[in-house]
Amino acid sequence: MKVSYLFFLLLLHTGLAAQLTLERVIDDFVTSPALEHATVGIAVREVASGRQIAGRNAELSLIPASTQKLLTTAAAMDLLGADYRFRTRLVAGGDIDAGTLTGDLFIIGGGDPTLGSPYMDGVADLETVLENWVAAIQERGIRRITGAIVGDGSYYGTAGTGRGWPWSDLGNYYGAGVHGLNLNENAYYLSFTQRPAQGSTPPVSGTDPAIPGLRFINELRSGPANSGDNAYIFGAPYNYDHYVRGTIPRGSGQFRIRGAIPDPPLLAAQLLREKLTKAGIRVDEPATCRRLFAGTIRNGEQLLETFSPTLAEIADRTNMRSVNLYAEGLLREMNKAAGTPAHELDDTDVIVDWLEKRGLPTSSVRLRDGSGLDPRNFFSPSFMTAFLVDRAGAERWLETIPVAGRSGSLRNTLRGTAAEGRVRAKSGTVNAVRAYAGYVDRPDGQRLAFSVVVNNYSNSSLGVSQLLYGLMRDLVTARL
Incomplete structure (x- = not known):
């Protein structure tokens, strides 16, 4: 489906949202042709009562991607304290x-x-x-x-990286593992000299900072002008032979991508x-x-x-900018504080145990890391909204979550709409997964907790994102 048609649908839905019921808004989202082959789960709860008021596949365990960072940061702020320092x-x-x-x-x-x-x-x-x-x-x-x-x-x-992190992630900045001694967010810039001819190989011009012994096997190609960063670094922790594949735009200047330092x-x-x-x-x-x-x-x-x-400030960046390194550090520090042996510091039981002690339902929950990068993490939207209701009074933690049109990853999203300043949500994105979880403050003063997860979509990421933005906007104004 063309993106322009999706925008038309969003505009139409925006105008009708105030007249539509919440159930109709959700039904229209789930049945969108753009999600025809996807698995979609949605749950919406009233924060005041904790009652689930709407949803689809709310009990289905789905891959949450980085919305999982909400669990890790909340547990860390509770178990270690907001003022904790490394x-x-x-x-x-x-x-x-x-x-x-x-x-x-x-x-x-x-x-x-x-x-x-x-x-x-x-x-x-x-x-x-x-x-x-x-x-x-x-x-x-x-x-x-x-x-x-x-x-x-x-x-x-x-063991700085997650056990199940994909090979294609490990050499890139977002796959940088956490160590006892970290530096520069365990990432470096890799620069290329662009070439004007499409299909040519842009040569490596250096790294910042310089990393002794790091060698690149350059299989990169020049793509169309303005095609963006489609380059990936393939390498592993403690390994100094890295392959670079994919494309960067053809041109005549310098182009940078970010990689993971092999041994910080x-x-x-x-x-x-x-x-x-x-x-x-x-x-x-x-x-x-x-x-x-x-x-x-x-x-x-x-x-x-x-x-x-402070840990609260670290949690700010963890959730606002979805930094995997920080989330993995918080997971290991919680285990360290609990006396967990060094070879088990990436174990997630410390988070699940914390959830269970708070009386939250964890039967749908399987966690394999702290950041959500592992593609075999999963839990249900119903669980996520129950968790959000439980944490709704944790004011300092709430401040770590992006606000639509105002902060973090949502700063430039939903500006000028009914959602601006009223939706507070964490995004999640991995391959063929898009998700959001957070809160909606409606004009009548009612606060809702919501979780929406889309797995295995075959349409464009842009189209799915626009549908998600429209859903969050409509949660503000739809009739309950």
């Missing part, structure tokens, strides 16, 4: 005498997912983080380190060693990481300790 330490692993550290220097991560983030408000960027580490070493009078700079990411073990703890040590050398501080051994370190671990003098923003 810490990172710079520690001398030996004696310091006459300007010489006899031993190794450790960067000891405590799971902070925001360390060196270029996007998180109030956080020192990567360059500043490195400069602060160098300054702390200089202030202690160290001019030589006889050992190595060691990036210690052992806090969370080595190692890169942190490498970048710090480079900075120290430039500052005139000698480091005798090559940089390494705790995973590869063959030396003796010594917990000596602490040179610097830094802390992340």
